[in-house]
Structures are given as C-alpha cells and as structure tokens.
Amino acid sequence: MTTVEGSTEVARIDTKAAAKIASQVEDYDALVHDAREAADDEHSMGILASIRAYPKAVFFSVGISLAIVMEGYDTILLGNLFAQPAFQKKYGDCNDAGKCQVSAAWQSGLQNGQLVGNILGLQLVGFLTERIGYRKTMLYSLLFMAAFIFFPFFAPNLPVLLTGQILQGLPWGIYQSLAVSYAADVCPVSLRPILTTYVNLCWVIGQLLASGVLRATVERTDKWAYKLPYGLQWMWIPPIFAVCYFAPESPWWLVRQNRMDEAETSLRRLAGKSHNSRETAQKTVAMIKHTDEMEKAMHTGGGSYFDCFKGTNLRRTEIACVAWLIQTFCGSPLMGSSSYFLEQAGLPTTQAFNLTIGSFSLGALGTMSSWFIMRWAGRRTMYLYGQIIMFTILIVVGSLGASGGSPWAIGGLLLAFTAVYDASVGPACYSIVAEIGSTRLRSRTVVLARNVYNLGSIVVNIINPKMLNPNDWNLGAKSAFVWAGTGALLLVWTYFRLPEPKGRTYGELDLLFEQKVPARKFASTIVDEFGSASQQQHARAMAQAQGEKTSVDEEEKKSGDVTPPVNTLTYNA
Known part of the structure; x- marks a missing residue:
C-alpha cells in the first residue's frame, strides 16, 4: 500500500504479501533482518567502495x-562495406x-539476415539461461561463433x-541479452548503471575498430x-572464452534454482577481501531470496514469456521494449551507415571513412561521460534531454x-549527433x-525488448537503404526529417511513461x-520493502493461522488445487 507522510x-x-513470504521460509x-542489512549496505556504498567490495564482479562483467x-x-x-570499392566490385x-x-x-537482405539470426538467438537464450545458466550458455555460443x-x-x-549473417546472428542474439543480464545480476546498486551501460561502450569500441580497419x-x-x-x-573469441570459463555463475540464477550454498560461493568469488566473508555472503543471499519470494508472492515472477504480459509485468515489458525501440527510431540508422550516408551527401569516400572514425571516437567519450551524467541526473532525464537535442540536430541536417x-x-x-546519442x-x-523487469523474468524481458528492437531494425534496414541509395529514393x-518525425513521437512517450530506477x-x-x-513519481516515492516490526509479527501470525507452509503449497500444486493469484498491493494516488 502507499501512504502519505x-x-x-x-x-x-x-x-498479506509478507505473510506469503513468511510461509515459504x-x-x-x-531473513528480513539479513536482507535489510544487505540492502542498507548496498545503498551506503558509493562507486569506489562498490569497486573495492566487488572487484572481481567488475572484472568478469567487463570481460x-x-x-x-x-x-x-x-x-x-x-x-x-557497402561504400568500399573492392566490396562493391566483388x-x-x-x-x-x-x-x-x-x-x-x-x-536490406544482408542486414536483415543478421537480425533474423538475432531474433532466433534471443529466443534461445531465454530458454538456455534458465536451464543451464549464464556461464555455459555463453561458452557454447562462443564456440558456434x-x-x-x-x-x-x-x-x-x-x-x-x-547465410553467414544469419548464422552469426544466432550467437550475437545471445550476447545481446546475456551480457547486460549478467552485469545486472552480479554488481551492487551503485555499479549497475556503469556496468550495464559499459555494454554500449563495447558497441562503440567495436564500431570504432571496424571503422579503423575499413579505413x-x-x-x-x-x-x-x-x-x-x-x-x-x-x-576476440579466445580471451572472452577464457573469462567466461573462470567466471562464477549468477547468484540470482542459483537462488532461483534453490542452490543456496553455490550462490553463497559465487558471491564470495565475486567479492574482494572486505566483502568475501561467509556472513556477508549469507546476508546478500538473504536479500536475493527475499526479493525472489516477494516476486512470487506478488505474482510478478513467473517462468514463461506469457508472464511478461500479465499484471504489472505488462507495464515493465512495455518500458523495456519501447526504451530499446527508441534507439532504432531516434536517428541512429544514420550512424550505422555513416560512411555510406556521408558519401551520398557529397563527401569523398576516404573523407567519409575518416569522419566515421571521428564520430565513433566521440561516441566512446560520450558513453564514458554518461557514467557521470547518469549518477547526477538519472536515466529518465538523460533520455528526455538526449531525445530533444537529437531531434533538433536532425531537423537542421x-x-x-x-x-x-x-x-x-x-x-x-x-x-554531434553521435556524441549526444552515446551520452x-x-x-x-x-x-x-536490465533493471526494469522483475528478477525472475529479467532474461525474458531483455529478450522481448531486444527482439522488438530487432523487428524495428528490420523495418529500418528496408527503408534506410532506399532513402540513401541514389538508384532509389535518393533522399x-x-x-533526417523522417527520423525527426519518429523521434518526436517517442519523445512524448518518454515524458509520460519512462520511470526513474536510479x-x-x-x-x-x-x-x-x-x-x-x-x-x-518513481524518484520521489520512499519505499519500505521489509515493513515494520509489528508488520513482520502480523505476517508471521497470518502465515501460521493460514497454514501456508511450503510443503502444503507443493501438495496443492501436485493435486492441481492452486488458489488463484490475488493482487495484494495497490497504489492510492
């Protein structure tokens, strides 16, 4: 419930939700005592303290x-390559x-072939990560690549x-989901924005290297x-394979598999000397367990893609999907084909490649600057002002x-557009x-969001070459006017629908x-996820009175006599 103080x-x-949790532990x-201490510890740590506490989590996430x-x-x-003379001739x-x-x-066909592979790979990763874990899924995908x-x-x-584009798209789809999900799982609150947005820096580094090689x-x-x-x-494959081979499994995944001792071991492997004690790891496992049980109690943490569209999960799925779709329709296609775009705009081929290298160098600096901007302004503000500035640039172009x-x-x-986009x-x-979906549905939420992005990219890859190609629309x-129009519509969505998870x-x-x-109101609302001492006592009493023990629940499931979900939480505006 929401109250006003x-x-x-x-x-x-x-x-009632607390009583449901109490009946399962x-x-x-x-559990509440240890979970509260672990949550308070995460909130109290700044960036440098978090790095000292979890240096190996940073290393494995980056790797x-x-x-x-x-x-x-x-x-x-x-x-x-479409602008490279030797490729054009071949x-x-x-x-x-x-x-x-x-x-x-x-x-269009070649670029969309990769996206088709991405979509198939993403559907695989949602299934594989829940069955065999993040680590094994990554190792197998690298071998196939x-x-x-x-x-x-x-x-x-x-x-x-x-054919090669389609097949390579399969492991790329796995990387798209797994890298950001693993980073979100293994790092504390203060490091989440850095290690998840580092994925974008990796994109920029790859683009910059490709531009340099092409030049x-x-x-x-x-x-x-x-x-x-x-x-x-x-x-790239040997060093990444080595990192994945030695990386600990996600403690959140291990808790969902009820492998508590292994989750504790994983956390101690991810932590530095100041945070690798058994007591600290047990408290963090308690926090993970409390969150997992709370999601089950609130019926927000099912195990299928259909659950992503039920109840409040539908709103979370919408936010993830549209947030990623904005990347596609804000004007970024002009960056993806920058050399070809600049060549058609009138620059010599060599100078077009030089400017492309410059744009992605600015992109790398923009991503690193976003770490400081995000810490001060938050995700929602960055999205709003970034979209406004990019819209203005597109109109001028x-x-x-x-x-x-x-x-x-x-x-x-x-x-300038590239610098703003990557900041x-x-x-x-x-x-x-990475943050917006429930922990039990995180990998599936990321998969759905990325596939919406890929479907949007298929549309973009059909119309963008036609707009730029001198033998077609020759715009x-x-x-840029086309992308300014789509960007304006999505700017309105951001203002009304995008919350602040900072x-x-x-x-x-x-x-x-x-x-x-x-x-x-996300940023201003105070949240108490554990409740008061009297509330805890009441929850225990309710659990005992109702007799909702784990063994009873399991028998109900076996017999098919399962009580329908009840939404126990409401928001009173």
Missing part, C-alpha cells in the same frame, strides 16, 4: 561484455561507367554471405580489402540537405532494460511497479 509518499510491502525474522565488441564490430562493418552490380553498387534490396565466421570470410557470392583497407583493390575485416573477428548545404556541415552535425539514449537504454541528408534495489522496483506508482 507529510508531503512524501511511502510505498510499503503489504502484510523457515525463519522469516532472520563477458566484450562479446558485444564483436557484434558492434560486425554491425558497422557490413553497413560501411558483390555489387556495375554500370557502363564502371561504377558499382550493391543493390538496395541486397543491402568461431565456426560461423568461416561463412563470410570465404563467401564467394551474396547468398553465402547472407586502413579502403584503398586496397584485392580480396583482402573485405576478407581481412571479417577474419579479425576470430581474435534535413534542412541543410533540402537547401543544398555543405557536406562538411552535415558531417559535423552527424558527429544519453545509447548507454542509458542498457541500464533501463540523402533529407532522410538507486533502487530490485525489491524496491518490484513494489513501485506493483503499487502502480506513476512514472513521474
């Missing part, structure tokens, strides 16, 4: 997220003047290249102009394109998507959503 709204766990008082470098590398690789159609172009249809790279490397024609090979006329960029993907403005001015504005929407999205820089534990977020707190 003075001018501040306070959200507390409902007594042996010592409810001890696993490097898999996203491979995806960022190939994503920018293909879009910009796979494109040449006119009488000797000018070669890969058709818009094949450009090593085999699938052979397809684009030796592709004699476009159909084989398309180095753009003047080559032999097959190594495009084979070398593809072959360099193999170099489109106006320059319509009036025949300087290609260098357009290139400069594209640099706001780009990195903040990963933090929002050039005027295509500084919240997962249990606190569960209560805020369950009590239907409006998005604009």
Whole structure:
C-alpha cells in the first residue's frame, strides 16, 4: 500500500504479501533482518567502495561484455562495406561507367539476415539461461561463433554471405541479452548503471575498430580489402572464452534454482577481501531470496514469456521494449551507415571513412561521460534531454540537405549527433532494460525488448537503404526529417511513461511497479520493502493461522488445487 507522510509518499510491502513470504521460509525474522542489512549496505556504498567490495564482479562483467565488441564490430562493418570499392566490385552490380553498387534490396537482405539470426538467438537464450545458466550458455555460443565466421570470410557470392549473417546472428542474439543480464545480476546498486551501460561502450569500441580497419583497407583493390575485416573477428573469441570459463555463475540464477550454498560461493568469488566473508555472503543471499519470494508472492515472477504480459509485468515489458525501440527510431540508422550516408551527401569516400572514425571516437567519450551524467541526473532525464537535442540536430541536417548545404556541415552535425546519442539514449537504454523487469523474468524481458528492437531494425534496414541509395529514393541528408518525425513521437512517450530506477534495489522496483506508482513519481516515492516490526509479527501470525507452509503449497500444486493469484498491493494516488 502507499501512504502519505507529510508531503512524501511511502510505498510499503503489504502484510498479506509478507505473510506469503513468511510461509515459504523457515525463519522469516532472520531473513528480513539479513536482507535489510544487505540492502542498507548496498545503498551506503558509493562507486569506489562498490569497486573495492566487488572487484572481481567488475572484472568478469567487463570481460563477458566484450562479446558485444564483436557484434558492434560486425554491425558497422557490413553497413560501411557497402561504400568500399573492392566490396562493391566483388558483390555489387556495375554500370557502363564502371561504377558499382550493391543493390538496395541486397543491402536490406544482408542486414536483415543478421537480425533474423538475432531474433532466433534471443529466443534461445531465454530458454538456455534458465536451464543451464549464464556461464555455459555463453561458452557454447562462443564456440558456434568461431565456426560461423568461416561463412563470410570465404563467401564467394551474396547468398553465402547472407547465410553467414544469419548464422552469426544466432550467437550475437545471445550476447545481446546475456551480457547486460549478467552485469545486472552480479554488481551492487551503485555499479549497475556503469556496468550495464559499459555494454554500449563495447558497441562503440567495436564500431570504432571496424571503422579503423575499413579505413586502413579502403584503398586496397584485392580480396583482402573485405576478407581481412571479417577474419579479425576470430581474435576476440579466445580471451572472452577464457573469462567466461573462470567466471562464477549468477547468484540470482542459483537462488532461483534453490542452490543456496553455490550462490553463497559465487558471491564470495565475486567479492574482494572486505566483502568475501561467509556472513556477508549469507546476508546478500538473504536479500536475493527475499526479493525472489516477494516476486512470487506478488505474482510478478513467473517462468514463461506469457508472464511478461500479465499484471504489472505488462507495464515493465512495455518500458523495456519501447526504451530499446527508441534507439532504432531516434536517428541512429544514420550512424550505422555513416560512411555510406556521408558519401551520398557529397563527401569523398576516404573523407567519409575518416569522419566515421571521428564520430565513433566521440561516441566512446560520450558513453564514458554518461557514467557521470547518469549518477547526477538519472536515466529518465538523460533520455528526455538526449531525445530533444537529437531531434533538433536532425531537423537542421534535413534542412541543410533540402537547401543544398555543405557536406562538411552535415558531417559535423552527424558527429554531434553521435556524441549526444552515446551520452544519453545509447548507454542509458542498457541500464533501463536490465533493471526494469522483475528478477525472475529479467532474461525474458531483455529478450522481448531486444527482439522488438530487432523487428524495428528490420523495418529500418528496408527503408534506410532506399532513402540513401541514389538508384532509389535518393533522399540523402533529407532522410533526417523522417527520423525527426519518429523521434518526436517517442519523445512524448518518454515524458509520460519512462520511470526513474536510479538507486533502487530490485525489491524496491518490484513494489513501485506493483503499487502502480506513476512514472513521474518513481524518484520521489520512499519505499519500505521489509515493513515494520509489528508488520513482520502480523505476517508471521497470518502465515501460521493460514497454514501456508511450503510443503502444503507443493501438495496443492501436485493435486492441481492452486488458489488463484490475488493482487495484494495497490497504489492510492
């Protein structure tokens, strides 16, 4: 329920939900005591203290997220190979003047082939991570990636290249979900925004490396102009595989599997000397267990994709999906095909690649600056102001394109757009998507959100080449008007629907959503996820009176006599 104390709204766990938790554990008082201490400890730690407390969690999260470098590398690789003369000559159609172009249809097909693989891979990861865990899923996906790279490397024609894009998309889909979910699971509250948004930095690093490799090979006329960029993907697999092999399993996943001793061991492996005592690990396991039981008590933590669309989970799924969709329709397609876009805007090929390298260098700086901005402003504010600035830039770019403005001015504005994107929407999205779903549905929420992003990208990959290709719509820089229009619509959504998860534990977020707190009140509402001493006593009494013990619940499930879920929490505006 939500009460008003003075001018501040306070959200507390409902007594019935607390009683449900008490019926599922042996010592409810001890669980709440340890969970509260662990939550208070997380809230009290700043960034440096969190790094000292969990240095190995930082190391393993950073190492696993490097898999996203491979995806960022190939994503920018293909879009910009369309502007490389040797690639155009090998796979494109040449006119009488000797000018070669890969058709818009094949450009769309190749880029969408990767997205089809992503979608299939994402559906697999939601199933695999709950069955075999994060670590084994990552190891197997890396082995498959090593085999699938052979397809684009030796592709004699476009159909084989398309096959390679689809197959490589499978493990890329796994990386997209697993890297950010693992980071959200193993790090404390103060490190969550940094380690989840670090995934965006990995994207930028991959894009920057691809741009550098393409710039180095753009003047080559032999097959190594495009084979070398593809072959360099193999170099990432051995170090990432080694990190994953030694990485501890997610303690949240282990608790969901009821493997408490292993969860405790995992936490001690992730912690530094100051936080690797058994007592500290047991308290953190208690916090994880309390959150897990609370989600089950509030019926927000089921185990299937259908549960993502039930009750308050529907709102959480919507936020994750649209937050990621904003990345696609805010104008970012102009960055993904920046070399090709700038070439069509009038810049020489070499200078187009130079500006692309500059844009992704700014993107890396933008992502690192977002760590400081997010700590001060939060995710919601970053999204709002980032979208406003990007909308303004797109209007100016489109106006320059319509009036025949300087290609260098357009290139400069594209640099500014990249810097703003990678200081706001780009990195903040990963933090929002990783935090917003319930812990029991996190991997599935991320999968659904990323697949909405991929479906949006399929639409983008169909229309973007047509807008830029001189043999089709030939809009050039005027295509910025299209993305300004979609960006304006999504800006309205952000203002009314995107909440602020800054500084919240997962249990606190569960209560805020369950009590239907409006998005604009998330930051100001005080949350008490454990309740008062009298409330705990009442919860114990209710549990005993109702006789809701774990063994009884299991017998009910076996007999099929299960009490329908009851929404015990309400929000009174």
